Amino acid sequence: MRDLPTRSVVTDELEVACHEAGPADGQPVLLLHGFPYDIHSYIEVSDSLAASGYRVVVPYLRGHGLTRFRRPDTVRSGQQAALGADVIALLDALAIPRAILAGFDWGGRAACVAAALHPERVTGLVSVNSYLIQDISVATRPLPPELEAGFWYFFYFLTERGRAGLTANRRAVAEVIWRHNSPNWDFTSADLDRAAKAFDNSDYVDVVIHSYRHRLGHAAGAPAYAAAEAALALAPAITVPAVTLDGTADGNFPATDGTPSAAHFVGPRAHHRVRDAGHNLPQEAPEEFADAVREVFEAARATR
Numbered sequence: 001m002r003d004l005p006t007r008s009v010v011t012d013e014l015e016v017a018c019h020e021a022g023p024a025d026g027q028p029v030l031l032l033h034g035f036p037y038d039i040h041s042y043i044e045v046s047d048s049l050a051a052s053g054y055r056v057v058v059p060y061l062r063g064h065g066l067t068r069f070r071r072p073d074t075v076r077s078g079q080q081a082a083l084g085a086d087v088i089a090l091l092d093a094l095a096i097p098r099a100i101l102a103g104f105d106w107g108g109r110a111a112c113v114a115a116a117l118h119p120e121r122v123t124g125l126v127s128v129n130s131y132l133i134q135d136i137s138v139a140t141r142p143l144p145p146e147l148e149a150g151f152w153y154f155f156y157f158l159t160e161r162g163r164a165g166l167t168a169n170r171r172a173v174a175e176v177i178w179r180h181n182s183p184n185w186d187f188t189s190a191d192l193d194r195a196a197k198a199f200d201n202s203d204y205v206d207v208v209i210h211s212y213r214h215r216l217g218h219a220a221g222a223p224a225y226a227a228a229e230a231a232l233a234l235a236p237a238i239t240v241p242a243v244t245l246d247g248t249a250d251g252n253f254p255a256t257d258g259t260p261s262a263a264h265f266v267g268p269r270a271h272h273r274v275r276d277a278g279h280n281l282p283q284e285a286p287e288e289f290a291d292a293v294r295e296v297f298e299a300a301r302a303t304r
Helices: 040-051 081-094 106-117 145-150 152-156 158-166 170-181 189-200 204-215 222-233 259-264 287-304
Strands: 007-010 012-020 028-032 054-061 100-102 122-128 240-245 268-276
Touching: 007 189, 012 040, 028 040, 028 081, 028 106, 040 054, 040 189, 040 287, 054 081, 081 106, 081 145, 081 222, 100 106, 100 287, 106 122, 122 287, 152 158, 152 204, 158 170, 158 204, 170 189, 189 204, 204 240, 240 287, 268 287
Parallel strands: 028 054, 028 100, 100 122, 122 240, 240 268
Antiparallel strands: 007 012, 012 054
16 A cells, blocks of 8 residues: 655645646646545546546645645635635646546535636536535525435534544544445555545644535635635536546435436536445546546547
8 A cells, every 4th residue: 555645736825735647748637535535535546547648636625634724814614615716726836727627525526616617727527426516505404314314424513522523533533434435345444544644634623614514504604705605606507528427335425317417517418327336436436437537538629
């Protein structure tokens, strides 16, 4: 088992720790991880895409790994608009005009936000569980109980007991979520230990707690993202070429044929069900995820 090396890339708000692979002149692709995961969800995807000639960038999200806020007075926001803004800021810092964005969970949401609000910067989108932009206006609307049960930590994190629990038990909370999210994934203690290093970030708890409180309407957003959140509240369409994926063994999101989210994709879009894959799809089914990146690149070339 190996650890991915990283370097620091400076944006206005963050020092972003990124793994990079592949040729510098290759088609850029950002691979965006979720919570509670880290960049090693993409270790095999990164290897595969780099071998195919892509310029691969795998950043730690805000609050994770060696990514750090540059100023102590910056709000430690975990809201969706902040995650999307971080993607665009990273592209700017790397002098990348346009890139394929590919992600799952928080990373998929960041990719969807950036694609919806800044399509001119996005060559194509790969998103696990399709359209992940949150409609906060319906935050109080209940889901079916079997789905609510899988989101226990959303409600746990609304409480100060939940904040204390996440602070004290970062690895253990992640393990419970991993087992529910991916019941068919036979991960090892070493896999979890490697990812858990990313949770030692001093801003991890603040960012995570704010993310879940904001999406459920229990915390205000940071003023800097008010305009972006207003735009996201309109459920903006994804206009860039997209490939969406559902794992048939995802413990949180039952796999669909793509039709429930079809109206949100007005550009070319393909949807695939990945057999036996859970929520951490790029680590559980790396070749299928890498193939989705290749597929969306070909779709983008066909539309030019």
